[in-house]
Amino acid sequence: MNLEDIAETKQELINFEEEIREAYESGKIRAPVHLCRGNEEPLIKIFKNIKKEDWVFSTHRSHYHALLKGIPKEWVRDEILNKRSISLNNSDYNFFSSAIVGGSLPIAVGTAYALKLEGSLNHVWAFVGDMGAEMGVFEECTKYSGRNELPITFIVEDNGLSVNTPTQKAWGDCKNGKANIIRYSYERVYPHHGSGRFVQF
Amino acid sequence: MTYKDELTKAMNFLAENDRVLFLGQTVNYSGSAIYGTLEKIAISKKIELPIMEDTQLGISIGFSLKGYIPVSIYPRMDFLICATNQLVNHVDKIEEMSNNQFKPKVIIRTAIGSRNPLYPGVQHCSDYTDSFKSMLKNVDVIRLENSNEIVPTYKKALKSDRSTLIIELSDMYNQE
Numbered sequence: 209m210n211l212e213d214i215a216e217t218k219q220e221l222i223n224f225e226e227e228i229r230e231a232y233e234s235g236k237i238r239a240p241v242h243l244c245r246g247n248e249e250p251l252i253k254i255f256k257n258i259k260k261e262d263w264v265f266s267t268h269r270s271h272y273h274a275l276l277k278g279i280p281k282e283w284v285r286d287e288i289l290n291k292r293s294i295s296l297n298n299s300d301y302n303f304f305s306s307a308i309v310g311g312s313l314p315i316a317v318g319t320a321y322a323l324k325l326e327g328s329l330n331h332v333w334a335f336v337g338d339m340g341a342e343m344g345v346f347e348e349c350t351k352y353s354g355r356n357e358l359p360i361t362f363i364v365e366d367n368g369l370s371v372n373t374p375t376q377k378a379w380g381d382c383k384n385g386k387a388n389i390i391r392y393s394y395e396r397v398y399p400h401h402g403s404g405r406f407v408q409f
Numbered sequence: 410m411t412y413k414d415e416l417t418k419a420m421n422f423l424a425e426n427d428r429v430l431f432l433g434q435t436v437n438y439s440g441s442a443i444y445g446t447l448e449k450i451a452i453s454k455k456i457e458l459p460i461m462e463d464t465q466l467g468i469s470i471g472f473s474l475k476g477y478i479p480v481s482i483y484p485r486m487d488f489l490i491c492a493t494n495q496l497v498n499h500v501d502k503i504e505e506m507s508n509n510q511f512k513p514k515v516i517i518r519t520a521i522g523s524r525n526p527l528y529p530g531v532q533h534c535s536d537y538t539d540s541f542k543s544m545l546k547n548v549d550v551i552r553l554e555n556s557n558e559i560v561p562t563y564k565k566a567l568k569s570d571r572s573t574l575i576i577e578l579s580d581m582y583n584q585e
Contacts, residue, residue, distance in 0.1 A: 295507065297506070297511055299507075306499065308498045311498060313464075315474070317471060318469060318471020318479075321468065409527070
């Protein structure tokens with residue numbers, strides 16, 4: 209795909225997904241498919257910065273990500289027809305996806321850590337939906353990656369829905385609401401357990 | 410040689426492999442029986458992680474995708490329960506769900522907490538060996554019943570193409 213030509217690439221993506229939709233509707237895919245549509249332009253812009261050697265960690269909705277990573281259309285189509293739309297994976301293109309919401313995030317962090325240890329110039333790109341980005345695992349992964357300066361970027365794909373559940377409504381309508389938290393500091397006197405003196409039982 | 414001596418020997422053996430890394434809580438700081446078996450291993454091979462059990466196992470998988478052999482450490486089996494998502498949904502399933510594109514290999518080290526001389530309560534000494542065996546079809550689950558099994562088990566885990574969950578018995582640490 210020629211990512212420099214946004215209009216052309218956008219149409220290629222849409223055409224591919226239309227083909228998959230038709231195959232699904234004609235009963236050729238005996239498995240769930242999570243079709244993409246409407247997010248072509250922001251994705252194309254993001255993928256302009258993603259090198260072939262970089263790693264992409266995706267979600268259950270990964271058709272566009274796979275194509276934009278450079279995986280041949282024929283391979284992606286065959287995988288989808290073989291009931292693996294929900295977990296497209298291609299090691300030749302450093303492309304991983306999982307159907308567990310938020311599940312691929314820590315794996316992405318581990319790969320980013322490995323890249324850092326190796327002194328690699330490659331980067332990890334971790335995609336997550338808007339509900340995934342509200343989960344505790346997202347907080348852990350972003351906090352740990354940031355504080356350890358790991359070569360990873362998280363991309364939140366926000367369509368406002370998790371399956372059919374409105375994400376923000378499910379979390380609570382009062383977006384500015386704050387939990388009551390009291391935090392105090394103190395210096396520990398005794399060790400983690402016991403008294404610090406040896407006891408013979 | 411005591412059970413603990415054999416564990417220390419096994420860890421030192423693993424550490425000789427350039428691709429092996431040790432991850433978890435108490436790999437660099439005291440606080441668990443497991444820590445005492447890692448003291449002679451270079452700090453550069455040990456990554457002390459915060460408590461985030463499930464994320465820890467995901468990070469371990471991520472290392473394995475890059476060719477490392479992570480030894481992911483959970484000082485008590487009760488804590489490994491918190492990582493069951495990554496263990497069952499990814500360590501055990503990635504090869505199948507990716508149509509053999511990825512085959513992570515992780516060595517998971519945990520222990521059934523000791524009951525003597527102090528009883529730590531039901532959340533610190535549970536044994537879920539049989540439950541994990543029934544949930545995992547692509548991960549070898551091995552409980553180290555005596556000290557002479559320890560080094561051969563870790564050697565086999567290092568050589569294996571599969572991931573291995575190795576369960577120690579903390580009450581055995583000072584026994585031959």
